[in-house]
Amino acid sequence: MANITAQMVKELREKTGAGMMDCKRALEEADGDMEKAVEVLRKRGIAKAEKKAGREAKDGLVEAYIHAGGKLGVLVEVNCETDFVAKTDDFKTFVRNIAMQIAATNPIAIKREDIPQDVIEKEKEIYKEQARSSGKPEHIIDKIAEGKLEKFYTEHVLMEQPYIRDPEITIKDYVTEMIARLGENITIRRFARFRIGEE
Known part of the structure; x- marks a missing residue:
């Protein structure tokens, strides 16, 4: 078990904005590894965030x-x-x-739900046509189009x-x-x- 110093807790707190005790527990769980402790806090943060996501933001x-x-x-x-x-x-x-x-x-x-369906369908058709014109087998064209659509979402x-x-x-x-x-x-x-x- 690594020795968790006040300086380590302070450094993690400055990096993440998490509470002192949360930082101390994360460092203990990560055996003093700063990067792992950040990951532990991020995972916990996601759980906390999911609880708060239903509340109204006005x-x-x-x-x-x-x-x-x-x-x-x-x-x-x-x-x-x-x-x-x-x-x-x-x-x-x-x-x-x-x-x-x-x-x-x-x-x-x-969010992807905000993109009009006709835009998505148009993109899919373009990707399918690109795959066909490059000589890809018909049975994988839909998969190729889906993959390119995921990339489209990541970009747009x-x-x-x-x-x-x-x-x-x-x-x-x-x-x-x-x-x-x-x-x-x-x-x-x-x-x-x-x-x-x-x-």
């Missing part, structure tokens, strides 16, 4: 992000449960990071995109971490992205 912030040069801008509304959380630096930073993610990646929807659905500041996690993971850290349900409600000259 407060929050609208963030305006204008990219350098003024040719690209984003408006995003992110909801939380209380104005207390909405006023915290952690929440404000989170909302700003989401706005920058949208500016950088140009998603078309927040905000919650499924890799987070630009930490590509190891998705935006959904980032939201889950913030729910665990702030102790409230958080919802990315809507966004608009504008670029000079785009329709």
Whole structure:
């Protein structure tokens, strides 16, 4: 059993925003390994976040992000449960990071359910046609189209995109971490992205 020092607990707390006792228990469970302790906390955070996900988020912030040069801008509304959380630096930073993610990646929807069915069907048909024209056997064309559709979701659905500041996690993971850290349900409600000259 590794000796868990106050410095280790402090370092893990600064990294994750979790409570002191949660950090101490995670370090004990991970036998003093900082990376494993972060994983332990993330797994627990997911469990905490799932409990909070059903609660209504009716407060929050609208963030305006204008990219350098003024040719690209984003408006995003992110909801939380209380104005207390909405006023915290952690929440404000989170909302700003989401706005920058949208500016950088140009998603078309927040969740895959938000994409109109006709857009999905059109994409599937394009993928099937590409597979056929490259000579793929007919019996695997549907599987190829499904695989390409998953890639489409990863690129175009905000919650499924890799987070630009930490590509190891998705935006959904980032939201889950913030729910665990702030102790409230958080919802990315809507966004608009504008670029000079785009329709």
